Amino acid sequence: MKRLLLVVLAVLISVPVVYAASVGGGNIVYKVKHSGDVTFSHDSHVTDRNFKCDDCHPSIFAMKRDAEKKRKMSDMRSKKACGICHNGKNAFDVSSNCYICHKK
Numbered sequence: 001m002k003r004l005l006l007v008v009l010a011v012l013i014s015v016p017v018v019y020a021a022s023v024g025g026g027n028i029v030y031k032v033k034h035s036g037d038v039t040f041s042h043d044s045h046v047t048d049r050n051f052k053c054d055d056c057h058p059s060i061f062a063m064k065r066d067a068e069k070k071r072k073m074s075d076m077r078s079k080k081a082c083g084i085c086h087n088g089k090n091a092f093d094v095s096s097n098c099y100i101c102h103k104k
């Protein structure tokens with residue numbers, strides 16, 4: 001009985017871990033010339049920062065990546081897309097910290 005309980009516990013504990021490995025839409029890569037590509041990680045926002053799907057979907061982002069749709073930093077600085085949170089209050093500001101998002 002005790003052993004069965006342990007097995008059940010082990011399964012319960014491992015399920016969220018497996019789930020977290022590919023949470024939401026996974027890693028989204030934005031190709032940006034010169035400044036460097038940006039990777040948005042669902043894992044780091046959903047698992048590490050506890051955001052819920054509907055904190056972002058569908059109000060800020062559609063649940064579908066459209067690689068043709070290019071966003072501008074000027075829009076993000078006026079509090080759109082990533083800039084809704086990355087405003088220097090809720091998360092690091094898009095007016096600086098370029099290198100945290102853009103990787104060469």
Ligand code: HEC
Pocket residue numbers: 023024025026028040042045046051052053054055056057061062063064065066
């Ligand atoms: C902090 C904001 C944020 C949260 C929270 C979030 N997402 Fe996303 N999600 C995004 C962004 C950004 C994109 C890319 C869409 C874009 O660039 O317009 C995306 C895209 C997606 C995609 C499409 C992926 C693709 O390749 O087309 C799916 C599916 C998705 N999200 C599911 C989820 C689910 C399920 C959750 C909750 C577990 C979740 N997301 C939580 C920001 C978020």
Ligand code: HEC
Pocket residue numbers: 030031032035038069070071072073074082086092093094095096097098099100101102
């Ligand atoms: C919170 C993350 C984040 C930060 C911080 C950030 N960016 Fe971006 N940047 C992005 C994303 C996402 C795109 C998206 C592009 C797309 O839709 O293809 C982008 C696009 C761009 C582009 C191409 C579009 C445009 O507006 O011309 C340039 C250039 C750019 N960033 C420069 C910068 C510089 C310089 C900084 C610092 C002052 C910076 N970024 C800070 C996430 C960020």
Ligand code: HEC
Pocket residue numbers: 038039040041044045049051055056060081082083084085086090091092100101
């Ligand atoms: C719903 C709010 C929200 C939105 C929308 C959002 N972020 Fe974040 N993001 C956060 C918070 C909060 C942190 C933790 C940052 C801090 O401590 O300053 C964070 C951290 C990050 C980090 C730090 C490294 C990491 O992965 O842990 C990166 C890079 C990042 N975000 C990129 C983006 C990009 C790119 C977008 C848009 C496609 C975006 N974020 C949209 C809230 C958000």
